[in-house]
Amino acid sequence: MYLYHNIENDLVINVEQIHARQKLIQKIKQRFATFGYQEIITSTFEQYDLYAKMNGTVNHQEMIKTIDNTGQVLVLRPDVTIPITQQIALHNNELREDLRYFYVQDVFRQAAETKDHRESTQAGVEYFGNPSPQADAEIIALAIQMLQDIQVNNFKIELGHAGFFKQLVTDMNLEKQDLSELKQYIQAKNVTEIEQFLNRLSVDSEVKKVVSTLPFLYGNPLEVILKANNLPLNDEMKNTLQNLKNIYDVLDAYGVVKNVVIDLSLINHMDYYSDMIFQGFIEKVGKPIIMGGRYNTLANQFHSNLPAIGFACDVNLLIEGIDNTTLPSIQPVDIVVTFNQQEEQQGLQLASKLRNENFTVLTYLDSQEKSRIPISTFSIHIKENENILIMKDKQLPFSNAEDVLSLLHRVKERR
Known part of the structure; x- marks a missing residue:
């Protein structure tokens, strides 16, 4: 060990x-x-x-x-x-x-x-x-x-x-x-x-x-x-x-x-x-x-x-x-997407769309140990009845990939 x-x-x-x-x-x-x-x-x-x-x-x-x-x-x-x-x-x-x-x-x-x-x-x-x-x-x-x-x-x-x-x-x-x-x-x-x-x-x-x-x-x-x-x-x-x-x-x-x-x-x-x-x-x-x-x-x-x-x-x-x-340091991951087994397809497809927009994205099942999930700028939770984008102390609900992309681009423009 x-x-x-x-x-x-x-x-x-x-x-x-x-x-x-x-x-x-x-x-x-x-x-x-x-x-x-x-x-x-x-x-x-x-x-x-x-x-x-x-x-x-x-x-x-x-x-x-x-x-x-x-x-x-x-x-x-x-x-x-x-x-x-x-x-x-x-x-x-x-x-x-x-x-x-x-x-x-x-x-x-x-x-x-x-x-x-x-x-x-x-x-x-x-x-x-x-x-x-x-x-x-x-x-x-x-x-x-x-x-x-x-x-x-x-x-x-x-x-x-x-x-x-x-x-x-x-x-x-x-x-x-x-x-x-x-x-x-x-x-x-x-x-x-x-x-x-x-x-x-x-x-x-x-x-x-x-x-x-x-x-x-x-x-x-x-x-x-x-x-x-x-x-x-x-x-x-x-x-x-x-x-x-x-x-x-x-x-x-x-x-x-x-x-x-x-x-x-x-x-x-x-x-x-x-x-x-x-x-x-x-x-x-x-x-x-x-x-x-x-x-x-x-x-x-x-x-x-x-x-x-x-x-x-x-x-x-x-x-x-x-x-x-x-020296330039490693930048934190842009987004971590978590989901349970039932929403795996939705979570992985959303991650693919975000990567195509040049975001760095990691995906994890909800059952994964929390200590292994890295710190990220944004977090996305895919749930059965609700999808949430988390940034700092704000939680923003969204319904589909277009909604979350719009939210993310708005945040980027303000920076």
Whole structure:
């Protein structure tokens, strides 16, 4: 009996978690749809070559591989952006109209240093065809409104630019190993190691000044842009700052800049990002739950020219960081219909009509133990000489299904 009791409790908890998760995902989908994005899906299994032959994509050691019955190597979907871009590029060399898509799909990765694998759900959007700052700002504003919809109020969006760092290191002519080392120091904002690294290299003094300042180019967007513009930047880097300023101005028009900071040391692990990049953080989670940016050159690897931008949200991490009180709870049953054996047919037929009107309905015989009948918003008792609809402290008699539907709809309209 004790074992049964534990299993039953676990099942209840699991049902509640599943319900909360699905309600959360539905809210996210609704927000995506309000911005004009349409849902799209990709295959769970992808060709290994799709990722292996591309530059700057998923670490090959993190992909979970399998072999089909023809001997082809497949991978469980490690990324959604790449297959979506491939499909659009196969049918379009260029775009004459904007395309907006969203997805909620599982991705599969294996940590390179362990045998552990991780299945996580990503909710994301991809916007093809529009290279403007307005499109960049739309994506960030959408991410912010998505978080607000699910009552995540304490969050931070860090805005950066892949081009700023790329333009900077181009002037340094670093070897691959040195570049990787510098990226690690900058991502960790390790000022001491950055200075020691620069002292070992023959690097122009002006470039050194910019690189050593990178960890401090974080914070209020207008202040960071002003501070960066006072550094010895080349023309490309100045244009990059202006691009970020243009995006910020549109975000200001959206009214969402209070949650936005600029981080010019931001480096995304996906090398296919070409321009603006951003990531989102919430309390209780020590890594970004949202990552995205502009990837105008990704489609070039499929022989197409498609400017694009998007982001992905890790739903698993998002749920971990949300206070349980903000997660959607299971809604009570709309209606419980009870009847005795003689009125069973009438009760079941009434329940069917109510379900066809999108009410959640449970049915029970009067002889059922009262403790097993769940709490509901409304109760209906079918008796030999009287049918009663009960809501709170009111008892309303009715004669047929049409009468009770009229009563229920009137109550709904008053709410």
